[in-house]
Amino acid sequence: MPPDVPALVAALTQGETPRVWSLLVTVFGDLAQGPQARVSGVLLARLTEAMGIKPEAARVALHRLRKDGWIESLREGRRSSYRLTQAGHRETAAASPRIYGVDKPPGEGWLLIHPPAEPAPPGAVAIGPGLALGAAAQGFALPLQAPPPDWLRARVVDAELVALTRTTAVGFAALAVLPALTPLETAALRVLVVHAWRRIALRAPDLPDFLFPEGWQGPACRAAAADLLRRLPRPDLATLEAAAGP
Amino acid sequence: MPPDVPALVAALTQGETPRVWSLLVTVFGDLAQGPQARVSGVLLARLTEAMGIKPEAARVALHRLRKDGWIESLREGRRSSYRLTQAGHRETAAASPRIYGVDKPPGEGWLLIHPPAEPAPPGAVAIGPGLALGAAAQGFALPLQAPPPDWLRARVVDAELVALTRTTAVGFAALAVLPALTPLETAALRVLVVHAWRRIALRAPDLPDFLFPEGWQGPACRAAAADLLRRLPRPDLATLEAAAGP
Numbered sequence: 001m002p003p004d005v006p007a008l009v010a011a012l013t014q015g016e017t018p019r020v021w022s023l024l025v026t027v028f029g030d031l032a033q034g035p036q037a038r039v040s041g042v043l044l045a046r047l048t049e050a051m052g053i054k055p056e057a058a059r060v061a062l063h064r065l066r067k068d069g070w071i072e073s074l075r076e077g078r079r080s081s082y083r084l085t086q087a088g089h090r091e092t093a094a095a096s097p098r099i100y101g102v103d104k105p106p107g108e109g110w111l112l113i114h115p116p117a118e119p120a121p122p123g124a125v126a127i128g129p130g131l132a133l134g135a136a137a138q139g140f141a142l143p144l145q146a147p148p149p150d151w152l153r154a155r156v157v158d159a160e161l162v163a164l165t166r167t168t169a170v171g172f173a174a175l176a177v178l179p180a181l182t183p184l185e186t187a188a189l190r191v192l193v194v195h196a197w198r199r200i201a202l203r204a205p206d207l208p209d210f211l212f213p214e215g216w217q218g219p220a221c222r223a224a225a226a227d228l229l230r231r232l233p234r235p236d237l238a239t240l241e242a243a244a245g246p
Numbered sequence: 247m248p249p250d251v252p253a254l255v256a257a258l259t260q261g262e263t264p265r266v267w268s269l270l271v272t273v274f275g276d277l278a279q280g281p282q283a284r285v286s287g288v289l290l291a292r293l294t295e296a297m298g299i300k301p302e303a304a305r306v307a308l309h310r311l312r313k314d315g316w317i318e319s320l321r322e323g324r325r326s327s328y329r330l331t332q333a334g335h336r337e338t339a340a341a342s343p344r345i346y347g348v349d350k351p352p353g354e355g356w357l358l359i360h361p362p363a364e365p366a367p368p369g370a371v372a373i374g375p376g377l378a379l380g381a382a383a384q385g386f387a388l389p390l391q392a393p394p395p396d397w398l399r400a401r402v403v404d405a406e407l408v409a410l411t412r413t414t415a416v417g418f419a420a421l422a423v424l425p426a427l428t429p430l431e432t433a434a435l436r437v438l439v440v441h442a443w444r445r446i447a448l449r450a451p452d453l454p455d456f457l458f459p460e461g462w463q464g465p466a467c468r469a470a471a472a473d474l475l476r477r478l479p480r481p482d483l484a485t486l487e488a489a490a491g492p
Contacts, residue, residue: 063492111359115397118372128362128376140395142357142388149386151361 003174005185009052011174012192014167019242020053025070026220028084029092029099030234031187037237038074038083043244052186079246098206099198102226106208106219107135109144125205127155135206144211153213161203165217168196172224183235183243190232197225249420251431252360255298257420262414266299266307271316272441274330275338275345276480277433283483284320284329289490296434323490344452345444348472352454352465353381355390371451373401381452390457399459407449411463414442418470429481430489436478443471 003011009128027047029070032039048058062082065071070088074081084092112121117129124134147153172193181189201220204212209219249257273293278285287294294304308328311317316334320327330338362376370380379402380387393399418439427435444465450458455465 111357113357113377113394113398115395128374130374131359131377140398142390144388148359149361152359152386 003177004179004190006052007049007109008175008178008189009050009192012189012196013052014171016056016194017053018051018195020048021064023051023053023191023195024048024058024061024065025088025092027191027196028071028082028088029095030191030194031237031240032083035089036083038081039237040079040081040241040244042079042246043237043241044082046119046184046241046244047188047191049230050184051192069238095202097196098201099194100229102197102201102222102229104149109211110134110141111144111148112138113140113142122183123206125156125207127152133205133207133211135208142232144208147210150214153205153211156207156212156215157204160215161200162215162217165200165221166215168200169217169220169224171196172221172228175224175228177199178231181232183239186232187235187240190229190234193225193228193232197221249423250425251296251427251435253294254421254424255438257417258435258442259298260417263295263299263303263439264441266294266303266312269297269437269441270294270304270307271313271334271338272444273437274317274334275341275487276437276440277483278329279335279338279342281335282329284327285483286325286327286487286490288492289483289487290328292490293434293437293486296430297438303340305409308381309423341444341448344447344474345440348443348447348468348475353452355454355457356380356383356387357390357394358384359386359388369452371402371453373398376377379451379453379457381454382410390454393456396460399457402453402458403450403462407446408459408461408463411467412461413444413461414446415466415470417442418467418474419472421470425476428489429485432478433481433486436475436480437475439471439478443467462467 024044027044030038031037044062045055045058049055060073066073066082069085070091071082072085074083110133112124112132112134114121114130114132120126120132121138123136124132124138126132133144137143175189176194178189200218204218209216212218263306270290273290274285290308291301291304293443295301309319312319316337317328318331320329326454329490353392356379358370358378358380360367360376360378366378367380367384370384374376379390382387421435421439446464450464455462458464
């Protein structure tokens with residue numbers, strides 16, 4: 001028997017309560033990307049409820065997102081709805097390629113040598129004075145084909161992010177078999193998958209997998225996220241609003 | 247008209263008085279390499295005289311070399327002669343490959359990456375923390391084909407040694423045309439060539455030429471030294487002793 005939706009939600013959130021305002025940014029970024037797209041308060045309440053978030057926590061997070069200029073509210077008769085501000089659209093659009101580029105093959109690896117007194121080139125990962133790793137040749141650069149030694153790869157990402165890829169891979173694996181899902185459930189799970197993957201995708205440098213430290217599960221997470229985004233296709237907002245009710 | 251020998255000696259010594267004890271090591275190392283080879287005091291006096299060295303300076307240097315265990319003296323009737331000690335033989339033999347390997351093509355260049363807290367691998371040239379240049383792969387190494395940037399090459403050798411290659415190249419160029427030479431003159435010039443070249447060969451790291459800084463004349467010195475060692479063939483000691491007189 002396939003697991004029920006609350007069990008899948010728990011697998012994706014690792015039993016922790018996600019930071020709600022950040023999760024709401026993912027809701028808007030994933031489900032309401034269009035410039036005119038808006039999400040009703042009712043639909044937001046149903047989605048956050050499905051993701052195991054308490055109504056008070058959702059309200060507090062919405063308030064904070066409005067105060068910080070991420071979203072704005074609109075009132076249509078007795079219904080309130082929300083949409084990303086222009087700034088909110090810019091921010092989510094900037095992050096999109098890294099989050100949704102899950103099928104993009106990892107880039108090349110270059111060892112970049114620069115004057116030790118200068119900072120690492122933009123976008124490169126500083127390894128030590130004068131030494132950085134990059135996805136493209138910049139300045140004096142040598143192509144990398146073989147994995148560098150452990151101590152060097154350990155500087156590419158911190159141990160916390162390595163651990164996050166491990167727990168995320170386990171969470172994604174729990175969704176290997178999906179039960180029949182309503183559009184609302186599909187949307188809730190999809191947002192949680194995007195959210196879990198974005199925590200890795202936005203923090204991991206753009207480097208080929210073999211440059212990451214021992215234990216790095218980034219490739220497994222990337223593959224599972226790509227698979228889940230296909231198997232949990234984005235429901236359109238009209239369908240979701242109809243399902244959420246008046 | 248070809249230049250006279252004193253002018254050639256001056257070209258090779260740059261008008262400076264060479265460090266005499268070090269020059270005498272070259273005399274023994276070049277002319278008296280065999281385990282039983284010995285050089286009479288008379289021949290030493292004639293050779294150092296031909297190299298523009300004052301008799302007192304030669305005597306002081308001989309005394310110092312004996313005291314330091316480089317050479318030992320032997321007495322045969324009224325004649326005294328000198329030869330390298332076992333330690334002296336070992337030292338000159340160890341330096342020989344670098345001095346006389348003038349036709350050896352320069353090695354490969356590797357960028358060596360090591361833990362920044364550890365020293366550079368043996369034989370490699372430290373460039374910065376965790377970064378060294380070597381003639382062979384050691385640990386995590388990347389082959390170098392293109393010249394690294396100026397700041398990095400400037401760390402391969404100091405400016406003083408770069409300047410020495412320039413003046414040495416000019417000195418060697420002065421021997422492009424040689425006059426007819428006696429065996430003693432040949433030996434004196436040859437020893438000065440070896441001595442000038444060894445000051446570079448023993449201090450320059452074993453790296454391909456393109457890793458050396460702008461202005462480095464090592465290749466020109468190496469080529470000229472190889473040419474001069476062929477054109478100033480080592481006279482045998484018996485010939486030199488006969489020429490030096492009783």
